[in-house]
Amino acid sequence: MAKSNLDLVRDFPYYEDNNVVYSENLKNYYAFRVSGYDVTLGYILNSVVEKFPWPKDIWSIDSAAQTITLVAAADADPAHRSELMAQSIAEAVKAGCFEVLKGWRNEKYPVYGPGGEFLLEMERCATPLFGIVSYGAHMTGYVEDSTGLKFWVPRRAKTKQTYPSMLDNTVAGGMCTGEIPFECIVREAMEEASLPEDIVRASVKSVGCVTYVHVRDSRAGGEIDLIQPEVEYVYDLKLDPSVVPKPCDDEVEEFKLLTVSEVKEALARGEFKPNCSIIMLDFFIRHGILTPENEPDYLDIVARLHRRMPHPTVTHC
Known part of the structure; x- marks a missing residue:
């Protein structure tokens, strides 16, 4: 046809078209956040959250609120956050959890916070797992x-x-x-x-x-x-x-x-x-x-x- x-x-449903359908779809995802920033940076599929080997000293998972937060010190800079992200992705690669990570590019994509502040970067092929822009x-x-x-x-x-x-x-x-x-x-x-x-x-x-x-x-x-x-x-x-x-x-x-x-x-x-x-x-x-x-x-x-x-x-x- x-x-x-x-x-x-x-594409993804619009809230303005049908707020019930939009809200129901969002229940399939966790909000990805970074400590110190009260904003959602991406959406992570529930099944990804379940399979990903999240290092406990790096990530905080709130199942009730459906949020997953990269935990870094208040004075952390982008390089430090990027290193924490790289460690986490390396664990997922080692565990063989996801097909998308087999397409390793050796290219880094940025993640921006409020006002366009550069927060961190991550391997390109991992970005769909985190749902970032x-x-x-x-x-x-x-x-x-x-x-x-x-x-x-x-x-x-x-x-x-x-x-x-x-x-x-x-x-x-x-x-x-x-x-x-x-x-x-x-x-x-x-x-x-x-x-x-x-x-x-x-x-x-x-x-x-x-x-x-x-x-x-x-x-x-x-x-x-x-x-x-x-x-x-x-x-x-x-x-x-x-x-x-x-x-x-x-x-x-x-x-x-x-x-x-x-x-x-x-x-x-x-x-x-x-x-x-x-x-x-x-x-x-x-x-x-x-x-x-x-x-x-x-x-x-x-x-x-x-x-x-x-x-x-x-x-x-």
């Missing part, structure tokens, strides 16, 4: 001629741990600790698509961001129902027809130039990685391809592309 555009942007940058590379727009669309390698063989955005990547969106997209453009740095720096345009709370399914690899809130900074790059993206690593099998109709058909078949579907719809809205006149769910789709995050976020200014 074909997916509607609204189907492509459905992660940040990334996505770029749509396209050409335009007398026949209209065409998009450079890569197919992910069949060996990828996450979303193998699905369609992706031209360039996309997660932002590690200390990285800013623009530099992330320049780096990923070279690493994933062999796009010359000088072309990207000179011509890429920052066009906004999308925010959503994704719930991982089996296509993501590893445990399902993990909450994954994401902020994706969005870029457009209009390319000369002579510039052809090419795979530069083992993450992409091929690039194909697809028409608007071909992209729409692939979206309806569910061929795009979920968050990449969101980026394509955002492009369609910004360029007048998807309009209030041709999309009955236009208002709902636009709103769901810009969800207010349930956790603290940071400005990358």
